[in-house]
Amino acid sequence: MKSYLRPYVPRLVFIWLITLLGIGTGIALPLIGKEVVDGPVARGEAAGLLPLGLLALGVGALEALLTFLRRRTLIGPVLGLETRIRDDLYRHLQRLPMAFHNGWQSGQLLSRATTDLSTIRRFLGFGMLFLVMNMLQLTVVTLVLLNMYWPLGLLVAASAVPITLVSLRFEKKYIRISRRVQDEQGDLATLVEESAIGIRTIKAFGRRHHVFDTYDVAALKVHGTSMDKVRLSSRFFTFLEMIPNSTLALVLLLGALAVGAGELSLGTLVAFTTLMLQLVWPIASLGFILAMAQEAMTSADRVMEVMDTVPSIQDGPHAADRPRGHLRFEGIEFRFPGAKTPVLSDLWLEVRPGETVAIVGATGSGKTTLTALVPRLLDPTRGRVTIDGRDIRDLELSSLRRIVATAFEEPTLFSMSVRENLTLGSHDASEEELEQAIRTAQAQFVHELPWGLDTRIGEQGMSLSGGQRQRLALARAVLSKPRVLVLDDTLSALDVETEALVEEALRQVLRDATGIVVAHRASTVLLADKVALLRGGTITHVGTHQRLLEEVPEYRELLAQDADLDPTEGALR
Known part of the structure; x- marks a missing residue:
């Protein structure tokens, strides 16, 4: 004092x-x-x-x-x-x-x-x-x-x-x-x-x-x-x-x-x-x-x-210069304070620039924890996450979070206008860029609101449906033009028709970014170039959707739980 x-x-x-x-x-x-x-x-x-x-x-x-x-x-x-x-x-x-x-x-x-x-x-x-x-x-x-x-x-x-x-x-x-x-x-x-x-x-x-x-x-x-x-x-x-x-x-x-x-x-x-x-x-x-x-x-x-609480996640000394977005998880272990069993253990995964990997696993396998490591919402207790060969703990947090954008399954919207929610991480976005992000996320419903983009939405966005909130969160992530885009089952609340339109637009975005897509729905897997199966806190298999479908019974069982995709049809696609 x-x-x-x-x-x-x-x-x-x-x-x-x-x-x-x-x-x-x-x-x-x-x-x-x-x-x-x-x-x-x-x-x-x-x-x-x-x-x-x-x-x-x-x-x-x-x-x-x-x-x-x-x-x-x-x-x-x-x-x-x-x-x-x-x-x-x-x-x-x-x-x-x-x-x-x-x-x-x-x-x-x-x-x-x-x-x-x-x-x-x-x-x-x-x-x-x-x-x-x-x-x-x-x-x-x-x-x-x-x-x-x-x-x-x-x-x-x-x-x-x-x-x-x-x-x-x-x-x-x-x-x-x-x-x-x-x-x-x-x-x-x-x-x-x-x-x-x-x-x-x-x-x-x-x-x-x-x-x-x-x-x-x-x-x-x-x-x-x-x-x-x-x-x-x-x-x-x-x-x-x-x-x-x-x-x-x-x-x-x-x-x-x-x-x-x-x-x-x-x-x-x-x-x-x-x-x-x-x-x-x-x-x-x-x-x-x-x-x-x-x-x-x-x-x-x-x-x-x-x-007096000292932040356990501190700023690194370096800014990210011209990032390519080459992402690697190297021997990752993560356990919550006081927990006896780690959530993630000896996890290795590489995602090359412009490549998209779908993370598939049973409920509670650690998919959300894995994605939280990328923007340093959490830090691993062992191992490291690197972007372009540099440990992300050596990067300034503001610099890292300009590179990485995340859209969560349960999006958080604030009691402010639609425009302010969308530009939360991109204050200098132009109207054209804003409109492009809205189209990518199939969020054109915002123009039908009483005051369009200037309409104030209620606390937590409760005046919108779950699908509308997810689409706004996706548009917010896309608008920041990240080198690494993390989608934590962001399409789970969308109907089949809207999901197909969003996925088609996302393919264009993911061509220019490194993508990690958490997939609870089988149709989301088809966005990815390859699939990583997460089991027991570690990656057990990495490969194309078709190869895993043919060779890994557990992967077939996980997809079979989703009535939206027949495994045989998925293999043909």
Whole structure:
């Protein structure tokens, strides 16, 4: 956090100077009142009231001006700090690999980027300033009181002992309960987000009441923990209200006796009482500010959990110059963290420039994991992936991902216009190139939308059919004109007629690119120059579709599961 505060140090120094002056003016007013009571009032000199009254008016006006300047000056650094942290957090999330995002609930990340940062901002904008300011005021006023009349000053100083002891106990308990509340709020945010995204499935299966019951249990859990937090706070706040009020009553009682005995002037008692009243708010607000501080510390810990995560996939030092797209998988092994069995093991495969290879295998054989290695969404635990003989880990990520384009089976579309979704990786694409990509993916339906390419599609593209989403994702991949095109069963949601049209157009695109096509449907295999059979995490056979069909029984069985292609007919084609 220190690095975030550094740019604002000059302004913060100015704010602290204003704060110190404000404390000084606050203390000066009761002292002026003491002089008024012990001077003109006691002696009946009306003429002496005017200068002291004007002085008090000037000090009061200065205090109001300093308060205005303090608040006006503080808001800029605080909002700027929150914005910088939020920007850095979002930027860091983009750098973190898929393995990180797969292990975190999206609601937990969302609560850190919104609720936790707002908590930190509230403390920096109010709590931190008043915590230091109140502690300074308590210290300075107590010293002034001791100097004015030490017996009563000692009584005020002694009242700080129980407050300190109880505050330390409160702090330890409040840290634990604040963390629980914030974690439970993150879980609740995850449930809300998942319900919003999956609303069609929930309604289709009539599970509205079940989902609500799950949400209600989580909401009641947050409510229960929050009530525990409130009960803890209320006991502490009540205690803090009692101490200064009880001390004030004793000061008035003992001070009146001292005035009666001639040990204390009336003006001094008035000033002492007024200064004592200035301590009521700092003490009473201490609990609220300490609670805010603990919540901010917990929020900062939660944010730094993400910020301190070092991306396991780092940028390489080199850019790719004039890539040809010669792709090789060399002795690849991949296993997920903590898994005993690798998903891929001793995998070798070569795809030459302009060549297309279809990856065929049973469900769960590792086809999607294999394709995720090419753009470095995942890194192999052993072996290497090379493009034109260079390990892709030596390439800049931005350079690599300009070479490689991927279209996924379950495409992600964003709540933006069709044009913005298509040009996500090709901001400088011309209208002609955009139209060509749309024709290749058979996505001409976009021109029938209410505002054509400028039509905004809903979150996750839920206003479109599965086939339409896949075609837009395919057009987006094609538009970037990659040297390596990875299609992870991108045509699975298309009808037979549209699939045939898309495949015909893709053949033209794949002539100029190295292609990897994950094939769950037998007809997709016919796009490829050769086929690689993935079994048990490794490539067991590589050859033409016809040769594998004739020589590998397992390959024939996989194709026979697809009613769209008769193996005999496929061999003839």
